[in-house]
Amino acid sequence: MPRPAISAHGLRKSYGDRTVLDGVDLTVPEGTVFSLLGPNGAGKTTVVKILSTLISADPDSGPVHIGGHDLGTEAQAIRGAIGVTGQFSAVDGLITGTENMLLMADLHHLGKREGRAVAAELLERFDLADVADKPAATYSGGMKRRLDIAMTLVGSPRIIFLDEPTTGLDPRSRHTMWQIIRELVTGGVTVFLTTQYLEEADELADRIAVLHHGTIAAEGTAEELKRLVPGGHVRLRFTDPAAYRAAVTALGEGTRDDESLSLRLPSDGSQRELRSLLDWLDSAGVEADELTVHTPDLDDVFLALTDGTRVPHQSKETAR
Numbered sequence: 001m002p003r004p005a006i007s008a009h010g011l012r013k014s015y016g017d018r019t020v021l022d023g024v025d026l027t028v029p030e031g032t033v034f035s036l037l038g039p040n041g042a043g044k045t046t047v048v049k050i051l052s053t054l055i056s057a058d059p060d061s062g063p064v065h066i067g068g069h070d071l072g073t074e075a076q077a078i079r080g081a082i083g084v085t086g087q088f089s090a091v092d093g094l095i096t097g098t099e100n101m102l103l104m105a106d107l108h109h110l111g112k113r114e115g116r117a118v119a120a121e122l123l124e125r126f127d128l129a130d131v132a133d134k135p136a137a138t139y140s141g142g143m144k145r146r147l148d149i150a151m152t153l154v155g156s157p158r159i160i161f162l163d164e165p166t167t168g169l170d171p172r173s174r175h176t177m178w179q180i181i182r183e184l185v186t187g188g189v190t191v192f193l194t195t196q197y198l199e200e201a202d203e204l205a206d207r208i209a210v211l212h213h214g215t216i217a218a219e220g221t222a223e224e225l226k227r228l229v230p231g232g233h234v235r236l237r238f239t240d241p242a243a244y245r246a247a248v249t250a251l252g253e254g255t256r257d258d259e260s261l262s263l264r265l266p267s268d269g270s271q272r273e274l275r276s277l278l279d280w281l282d283s284a285g286v287e288a289d290e291l292t293v294h295t296p297d298l299d300d301v302f303l304a305l306t307d308g309t310r311v312p313h314q315s316k317e318t319a320r
């Protein structure tokens, strides 16, 4: 097996008497995307900060290796091998895109000519060449995020930590960012991604881990995680309260939502189950205004594993 790009065992971190990480184990193979999911405050940023040497883990933590280097003794080598793009951008709005890039080139001790060439190449690659000479403060959110990643890439890191890289971006910018991440991985880079968007993890990640109560509550491919939960259901929506009440009486076993007049019934979504449900509704003389079939997705996994903590997501329901 190839050497993992990132491995951490028994990662622990407390602030005072608040335990944030209570023994986190992670292994990320080289050239893959690993996504760490978790509700707000679960400790995702804390994991990224520890793995990227920005803060230290508690002394009773287990060993961590990044790019083959020991976090305890070779932090400097790790800093040379990684790139980090945090939730709070490193972009300086008062100077231009090019100037931001050249600052990074200086930090990486690139010569003047090489620095200029790398900056121009990356600005071009991230579709920022046209605005390269404008102050970064004039950029849109998506452009700033692209510049941030371009700056991270100046040192050609083989391992990149992206902490919620698409939070706050519109759908088009988010898709552009996904494309950028895919291209990085095609080039052999390992990506450690935190996100609150389950759809993002589903799209990009080879493996996903759900962080909850300081430990990894589940880990696997998106498909493996989806198999963990029995999330399949049919949802019936009504506009007529009387029809809704009749359905609740006839189909007592479901989960009701009196506010939206909808009823959720466990179902595998098969033709046989749907037919029997429709027959049942017909024989009870109940007509729903909308029937949707919902197959288990990462939302279900997340909700099942994290006590129903809500996160932003896009519905994967299929209207029938």
Ligand SMILES: Nc1ncnc2c1ncn2[C@@H]1O[C@H](COP(=O)(O)OP(=O)(O)OP(=O)(O)O)[C@@H](O)[C@H]1O
Pocket: 015, 020, 038, 039, 040, 041, 042, 043, 044, 045, 046, 047, 196
């Ligand atoms: N320097 C600090 N001192 C005290 N508590 C802290 C500190 N940094 C983080 N925490 C706490 O640790 C917990 C985890 O924070 P962290 O930022 O890692 O969560 P997160 O999963 O990244 O959340 P989000 O999705 O909101 O960014 C939070 O309860 C936070 O308040």
